[in-house]
Amino acid sequence: MHLFLGEHAFGPWQAAITALEALPYDTIIPGHGLPRGDGLPGGRGIYAANREYLAVAAKAFAVATGPADLNQRLEAAFPSYGGTAMQGLQNFYLYPGARV
Numbered sequence: 001m002h003l004f005l006g007e008h009a010f011g012p013w014q015a016a017i018t019a020l021e022a023l024p025y026d027t028i029i030p031g032h033g034l035p036r037g038d039g040l041p042g043g044r045g046i047y048a049a050n051r052e053y054l055a056v057a058a059k060a061f062a063v064a065t066g067p068a069d070l071n072q073r074l075e076a077a078f079p080s081y082g083g084t085a086m087q088g089l090q091n092f093y094l095y096p097g098a099r100v
Contacts, residue, residue, distance in 0.1 A: 003050060003057075004086060006093030010058045014051065021047040053078065067091035067098055 003013050020028075021044070028046045056077050064070035071087045091098070 004090055005057055006090035010054055013054055017047050017050050067095050
């Protein structure tokens with residue numbers, strides 16, 4: 001799973017992570033949860049991993065020449081995240097009018 005970036009909401013995502021991290025839970029179910037199988041439970045390390053993803057994604061978006069370049073940068077930085085399914089959708093919003 002990865003955070004949907006289509007809203008350009010890097011700062012609000014960081015704020016949401018900080019707010020969630022303040023809660024007393026040790027088991028975190030990210031994404032859409034267990035029923036679909038794409039949100040396996042994890043520990044509090046999920047917060048740091050998401051902060052890292054946002055930092056890298058923000059920098060990648062700032063320098064990417066377009067949707068394909070952003071995809072390549074994110075996939076190279078996080079090859080095990082499996083975010084390719086959502087990149088087309090988020091790129092539709094990140095690069096309006098571009099062929100995604």
